[in-house]
Amino acid sequence: MKAMPLADVDISKDLTELARQFDKLLKSHKRNLAFQVVMCPIDFSDLLHKKAEKSEYLSVVREESETSLFRLKKERWIRYIGKQIEFQEDFLVKRTSKGGVYLAIAFANSEIWSNLILWYLERLKPQIAFPYYNQNEFREIITNLKANNGVEVFVASRTYRPKESQRKLHKTYKARREWEEEGISLDYVFEGAIEEGERITKINFKVVENSETIGDYSMATQKDFICKKGCSHFVNTALPKAITLASKKFRLLTGRSRETTPDHRAKPIEIRYKIPVFPDVSANVDFIDKLRLLPNFSCTVLHGNPYIHLSLADYSDGSSYQVLVLSKDKITIVPQIISEGSLSKLITYIFEKFREGEVIGEDIGSPVA
Amino acid sequence: MEAPWLNEKDFDKAYTLAKQEQIKYTDTVNALFALGIYLLSDTTLENLIPGCHLTFGKKMSRKNAPAVTPDLFAQRDNQYGVLGEAKPNANIEENQLSSYCEDLEGWFTHDKRIPFHDVVFLAPVEFADSAKRTITEKFNLPKEVVVISYITADFQIVLRKECGKFYLPDYFPKNPVVGVPLEILKKHNYNNFPLFYDGDPIPPYTMSILWDHVFTLLAQREEHDPHLGCKILNVEANELTKHLQTYFAPRSIVPQKEKQHIRDIPKKTWIKDALDEFLKIGRAIQDKSDKDRYQILYTAIRGEKGDNFKFFVRKCWEVRNGKVTKGQIKQARIPKVDKKAAEGQGQQGFWPQ
Numbered sequence: 001m002k003a004m005p006l007a008d009v010d011i012s013k014d015l016t017e018l019a020r021q022f023d024k025l026l027k028s029h030k031r032n033l034a035f036q037v038v039m040c041p042i043d044f045s046d047l048l049h050k051k052a053e054k055s056e057y058l059s060v061v062r063e064e065s066e067t068s069l070f071r072l073k074k075e076r077w078i079r080y081i082g083k084q085i086e087f088q089e090d091f092l093v094k095r096t097s098k099g100g101v102y103l104a105i106a107f108a109n110s111e112i113w114s115n116l117i118l119w120y121l122e123r124l125k126p127q128i129a130f131p132y133y134n135q136n137e138f139r140e141i142i143t144n145l146k147a148n149n150g151v152e153v154f155v156a157s158r159t160y161r162p163k164e165s166q167r168k169l170h171k172t173y174k175a176r177r178e179w180e181e182e183g184i185s186l187d188y189v190f191e192g193a194i195e196e197g198e199r200i201t202k203i204n205f206k207v208v209e210n211s212e213t214i215g216d217y218s219m220a221t222q223k224d225f226i227c228k229k230g231c232s233h234f235v236n237t238a239l240p241k242a243i244t245l246a247s248k249k250f251r252l253l254t255g256r257s258r259e260t261t262p263d264h265r266a267k268p269i270e271i272r273y274k275i276p277v278f279p280d281v282s283a284n285v286d287f288i289d290k291l292r293l294l295p296n297f298s299c300t301v302l303h304g305n306p307y308i309h310l311s312l313a314d315y316s317d318g319s320s321y322q323v324l325v326l327s328k329d330k331i332t333i334v335p336q337i338i339s340e341g342s343l344s345k346l347i348t349y350i351f352e353k354f355r356e357g358e359v360i361g362e363d364i365g366s367p368v369a
Numbered sequence: 370m371e372a373p374w375l376n377e378k379d380f381d382k383a384y385t386l387a388k389q390e391q392i393k394y395t396d397t398v399n400a401l402f403a404l405g406i407y408l409l410s411d412t413t414l415e416n417l418i419p420g421c422h423l424t425f426g427k428k429m430s431r432k433n434a435p436a437v438t439p440d441l442f443a444q445r446d447n448q449y450g451v452l453g454e455a456k457p458n459a460n461i462e463e464n465q466l467s468s469y470c471e472d473l474e475g476w477f478t479h480d481k482r483i484p485f486h487d488v489v490f491l492a493p494v495e496f497a498d499s500a501k502r503t504i505t506e507k508f509n510l511p512k513e514v515v516v517i518s519y520i521t522a523d524f525q526i527v528l529r530k531e532c533g534k535f536y537l538p539d540y541f542p543k544n545p546v547v548g549v550p551l552e553i554l555k556k557h558n559y560n561n562f563p564l565f566y567d568g569d570p571i572p573p574y575t576m577s578i579l580w581d582h583v584f585t586l587l588a589q590r591e592e593h594d595p596h597l598g599c600k601i602l603n604v605e606a607n608e609l610t611k612h613l614q615t616y617f618a619p620r621s622i623v624p625q626k627e628k629q630h631i632r633d634i635p636k637k638t639w640i641k642d643a644l645d646e647f648l649k650i651g652r653a654i655q656d657k658s659d660k661d662r663y664q665i666l667y668t669a670i671r672g673e674k675g676d677n678f679k680f681f682v683r684k685c686w687e688v689r690n691g692k693v694t695k696g697q698i699k700q701a702r703i704p705k706v707d708k709k710a711a712e713g714q715g716q717q718g719f720w721p722q
Contacts, residue, residue, distance in 0.1 A: 258561075264615055266560040292674045298585070299675040300577050302395055302564075307524050307551055309395070309562060311581050311677075315669040318586035322562055326524050326551045334561050336582055336616060 004071070005029055006090040006107050011067040015094065015103075018067075019235035025107055026229060033227040034113045036104040036121060037242055038093075039250040040128045041340050044102040045093050047127060058120070067094045072116050087116040098247035100254070103239075110226070118224065126317050126341025129253070131246035132222045132348040134356045135199060139190050140241060142205065142219065147237045151209045154183025159202040160193060199356065207233065222348060252361045253340040268334045269343070271350060271357040276328035281305050284325065290353045291323065294346070314342040321346065331357070372571060374682070375689045387682045391574050393457035393493060396526075398566045400491055400519035401425060401441050401455050402619050403526035403549035406557050408443045408451050408540065409622075414553045417622065421445055422477050424621040426567030426634050429475035436475075437468045440567045441489070447478050448485060449537060455491040455566065459499050463508045466490060470511040477624060485536050487515060494520040494529070501531045525550045563619035565635040573681035575613075575635065575643035580670065580677050583612055588667045597699055602665040606644060610637040650684040651696025666699050 009021050022033050038044055045068045052058045052070065061069040073088040091106040106117045121128065133141065145153055183206060193200050200221070207215035207230060215230025225242070227234050256267040278284060284305055292299045296315045303309035308325035319342035322334040331350065335343055347359060374386035402425075406414060409421040417423075422444040428436050429452070441453030452469045469488045476483040492500040497518030504514050515533030519526055525548040530541040541547065555562055564578060584602055591600040618634045644663050647653035656662035673679040684694055 258616060263559060268555075268560050292676070294675075296669070297675060298581055298670060298677050300581060300677045300679075302678075303392065303521075306522060311578065313581035313585040313677075315585060318589040320582045320585065324551075324555065324562065326555065328524075332555070334555075337586055 004090045006069060006092060007061060011062060011069055011092060012064040015235055016232070019232040022107070022231040026231060029107070031107050031109050033231050034106045034108060034117070035225040035227065035239065036118065036223065037131055037246045038102045038104055038121065038128050039100055039131055039246055039253070039340065039344065040102055041100060041254060044128065045095070048093060061090060067092055072120055074116060076115060076119070078115060087112055089116055091117050096243050098243055100250040101243055101246045113224070126314065126319070126339050126345055129341040129344035130222055131249045132344070132351055133245065134351065135190070135193070137245050138200065138219070138221055139186070141238050141245070142186060142203070144238045144241045145207050145215065145233065148209070151207060153186045154206050154208060155186055155189045156183045156204045156206060158189055158200050158204070160198040160200045162198055250340070252359060253343050256335040256343065257338045258335065259337045266334045267361065268332050269347070270360045271331040271333070271347065272360055273329045273355065273357045277355055278325055278328045284308055287325070287354055294349050312346070314345070317342055319343070375686060380683060380686055383686045384679060384682050387571060387573060390571050391678065394568070394570050394574065396493065396519065396521055397455050397457045397568065398563050398619065399521065399526050399551065399554060400528070401453065401566050402558060402563055403554055404453060404489065404491060404517065404528055405441055405443045406553060407528060407547055407549055409445060414549060417557070418445060422623050424623050425619045427475060429473040431468060431471055431473060434468070437465070437473070438567060439469055444477055444483070448483065450476055450483050450486045451489055452486060453489040453491055455568070457493060457568070459496045461490065461500060461503055463510070466504070466508065466514055467510050470514070487535050488512065489515045489517055491517050491519060494518045497531050505532055524552070526554065558620045564617040565613070566619060567634055569639060572643045572646040573678055573685055575639055576646055576681040577677035578613065578617065579609065579643055582616065583609060584665055584667055597666070598668070599699060600667040602667050604663050604665055606637055606640050606661040610635065610640045613640065646681070646685055649688050651694045651698065651700040654700060666696060
């Protein structure tokens with residue numbers, strides 16, 4: 001029987017105490033701790049409990065007031081290996097202090113984490129959504145790891161999307177750059193990316209205090225945080241920032257379905273840019289072409305020039321939108337009857353495939369990046 | 370009369386024509402709304418004049434003659450208002466414009482009449498000259514009609530006064546051209562773009578709106594039928610009409626008690642036209658006893674790069690040209706409509722009130 005170390009953790013404890021227990025696990029097993037921040041408009045644990053009732057491969061192991069432990073057991077065909085593999089692993093779901101924001105935590109190697117736990121969580125979209133952290137937020141979260149004087153962050157490698165001119169249309173081209181073992185400063189990496197017009201999508205880094213490595217992590221813009229060493233440090237410094245940002249994003253997404261608004265008034269979301277990103281018709285065509293590749297969505301073009309008016313439907317949950325470009329530096333998403341997860345998916349897609357911008361909800365007024 | 374795009378032998382030409390019609394239609398929707406905003410707002414266009422009334426397709430009574438329904442009804446105050454007619458093509462009816470010039474009843478005043486009103490004819494810029502000539506030279510109208518042309522440029526609806534004079538000097542005072550930003554238009558329409566006005570859209574347009582904004586949502590509660598390869602949705606024409614009226618009609622600014630008499634855009638007949646097209650292309654089955662009830666054979670549409678309008682143009686065109694669609698094959702395998710199940714769906718309360 002495969003060892004399930006999370007089953008031995010006292011899940012009734014708070015996150016700080018859990019992190020101490022996780023640190024012990026990291027010392028005794030060759031595995032990583034993986035965290036995924038999840039936004040869910042209903043109780044995420046309840047959602048999984050209901051799924052477990054009907055599912056052959058998801059089961060509930062244990063339950064406490066703030067935390068539940070689930071087990072996934074599933075055979076999956078792994079294309080790059082070319083065979084069927086049975087995966088089994090536990091994961092925790094922990095409610096955070098911010099409404100609508102949860103943590104999924106697993107103690108697993110990267111193969112099991114990505115092929116089982118993340119695979120399953122991805123399948124729950126759009127009932128759930130993962131927060132998308134833009135470059136500033138990404139940097140801000142990692143910078144929080146430098147909690148005390150004398151603590152430094154060194155980047156070992158990064159994965160990034162090259163600037164538009166170096167990419168082929170419709171291809172998600174990613175490049176990777178690695179540095180010498182001692183790594184390179186965080187500021188250098190981000191400043192360099194800005195200068196080159198690149199967007200960092202994943203970063204591997206170490207936290208060093210007085211020449212001693214106290215943490216070894218990786219983080220992706222939209223997905224997970226992987227912790228190889230120093231779980232407590234991560235939970236006490238970077239994670240609260242990630243949760244706070246996710247909470248702001250979640251609040252921005254909620255209450256926008258026209259089914260529930262007064263007079264069925266639409267509550268648009270704007271993605272604003274500091275430069276004119278629609279200077280001419282070719283930019284319109286590029287944007288429309290990209291949205292047409294949005295997986296599992298329809299994209300009907302009602303107007304493409306001089307302004308853009310698209311009608312979109314999400315086949316995965318029935319959400320629908322009007323997407324408008326009514327000025328050169330702004331995209332307006334007008335939700336019709338929608339779910340938060342679907343809206344998050346649409347915004348994330350625009351960020352990833354078109355361009356990152358500042359997201360603003362008209363009724364909120366203040367920008368939420 | 371059948372639409373010209375259906376008679377084209379080549380699909381690309383047919384699609385180009387259909388697309389032009391759709392764009393003209395949406396431009397007309399925007400132009401009518403933009404004109405209404407211009408007539409009834411302050412100089413910034415941001416704020417509407419307190420107490421004004423704006424609606425589209427309001428029925429107006431005449432003495433000893435059938436009622437008329439102008440496309441635009443813009444009442445500034447108890448003394449003055451504007452009635453407008455828009456045409457995306459050059460088809461102007463003298464009788465219609467003449468009737469709008471009469472002392473009509475239906476204004477929001479104590480006796481339903483108004484001392485002063487103007488009549489506007491709104492035409493796309495390419496037909497503006499012919500409209501101007503027709504109205505000024507050929508028609509014999511009881512009062513001067515203002516002709517306004519429209520075009521979409523630089524993220525705004527550009528309105529140009531081609532001829533005629535408004536009773537109020539405030540309108541187009543120095544420059545015959547004004548631009549109403551599309552952003553303003555969206556703002557005044559509950560932050561959404563209206564998709565219909567009081568004119569018939571081509572059926573593929575209504576079909577794609579129904580598919581995107583209604584059927585895809587309804588489909589979430591239905592199980593996929595592996596034998597038929599689709600989901601079966603039970604729909605009813607009145608409910609569909611009400612749904613589209615709630616979400617996609619241009620906003621009416623009228624007294625609350627009058628609202629129930631106003632909102633009839635889109636019309637049920639257009640929804641029926643779309644449903645009948647679904648029937649023809651094999652995406653629907655009609656109930657034999659209740660002609661307003663249909664079963665939609667629903668699948669996510671992947672063709673035409675996800676552009677449902679283009680997809681439905683193609684299917685309508687193919688059927689018109691004698692080609693059997695996959696939907697028609699599926700349609701032939703469906704048993705007759707289960708009316709009980711169809712009624713059950715209505716009780717689940719999907720339709721927002």
